[in-house]
Amino acid sequence: MNLKHAAVLPVLFRVAPMLLFVGVPGLVTLHAQGVPAGRLAALEQDLAAMREEVQRLREEVQDLKSENNGLRAQIRSAAPNASAGVAALQRQLAAEASARANADQALESRVDAKLKSALAAVNNAIARLNTQPPPAPPQGNSEPSAAPVPAPGDIPKTAVEHTVQSGDNPEKLARRYKSKTSWILYVNPKLNPKNLKVGQKILIPVHKEPDPPAQ
Numbered sequence: 001m002n003l004k005h006a007a008v009l010p011v012l013f014r015v016a017p018m019l020l021f022v023g024v025p026g027l028v029t030l031h032a033q034g035v036p037a038g039r040l041a042a043l044e045q046d047l048a049a050m051r052e053e054v055q056r057l058r059e060e061v062q063d064l065k066s067e068n069n070g071l072r073a074q075i076r077s078a079a080p081n082a083s084a085g086v087a088a089l090q091r092q093l094a095a096e097a098s099a100r101a102n103a104d105q106a107l108e109s110r111v112d113a114k115l116k117s118a119l120a121a122v123n124n125a126i127a128r129l130n131t132q133p134p135p136a137p138p139q140g141n142s143e144p145s146a147a148p149v150p151a152p153g154d155i156p157k158t159a160v161e162h163t164v165q166s167g168d169n170p171e172k173l174a175r176r177y178k179s180k181t182s183w184i185l186y187v188n189p190k191l192n193p194k195n196l197k198v199g200q201k202i203l204i205p206v207h208k209e210p211d212p213p214a215q
Contacts, residue, residue: 155183155186155187155205156179156183156205156206156207158205158206158207158208159187159203159204159205159206160177160203160204160206161201161202161203161204162177162201162202162203162204163199163200163201164196164197164198164199164200164201164202165198166198168196169193169196170184170185170191170193170196173202173204174204177204177206178206178207179204179205179206180205181193183204183205184202184203184204184205186205187203187204187205188202188203
C-alpha cells in the first residue's frame with residue numbers, strides 16, 4: 001500500500017458511518033424536532049458533499065486496486081527473469097573461478113619447470129667442475145724447476161739444515177758453510193736457485209758440521 005492508500009482509507013472510514021446513520025431520513029427527523037431550516041440546508045449541503053467525496057474515494061480505491069493488481073502482475077512476470085539473471089550470474093562467477101584456478105595451475109607448472117631446469121643446470125655445472133682437472137697456476141707465479149744436477153764425486157756424507165733468510169742464495173750459502181753450490185743443488189733437487197723463499201729449509205752438505213754462522 002502506498003501513500004495514496006494511507007490518505008484515502010481514513011477519510012472513507014470516517015465519512016461512511018455518517019452517511020449510514022444520518023442519510024435523508026435522519027435529516028427529516030431533525031426537521032421534525034425543530035431544527036432550524038437554515039441549519040438543515042447546511043447539513044443537506046454537507047451531506048451531498050460527503051456523498052460526492054465518498055464516491056470519489058470509492059473511485060480512487062478502485063483505481064488503487066487496479067494499480068496494485070498491475071504491480072502484482074509485473075512482479076510475477078519479472079520473477080522468472082530475475083531468477084534467470086541470478087542463475088546467469090552464478091554461472092559467470094563459476095566460470096571465472098574455474099579460469100582463475102586453471103591460470104594458477106598453469107603458472108605453478110611453469111614455475112616448477114623453471115626451478116627444475118635451473119637445478120639441473122647447477123647440478124651439471126657441479127659435475128663438470130668435479131671432473132675437470134685443477135687449473136694450472138698462472139705462468140707469472142710459476143717457479144721453474146731446477147735442472148737435474150749430476151752427483152758430484154766428492155759430495156760429503158754429512159749436511160746441516162739451514163733456514164733461508166732474506167738475501168740468501170746457493171752461492172752465498174756455499175761460501176758461508178764452506179760447501180759447494182753443486183752440492184747444495186744436488187741434495188735439494190726441488191730447490192729453485194733463483195727464488196729461495198724466506199723460511200724455507202734446505203740441506204747444505206759439509207765435510208764436518210761447522211759452528212753456526214754469525215748472524
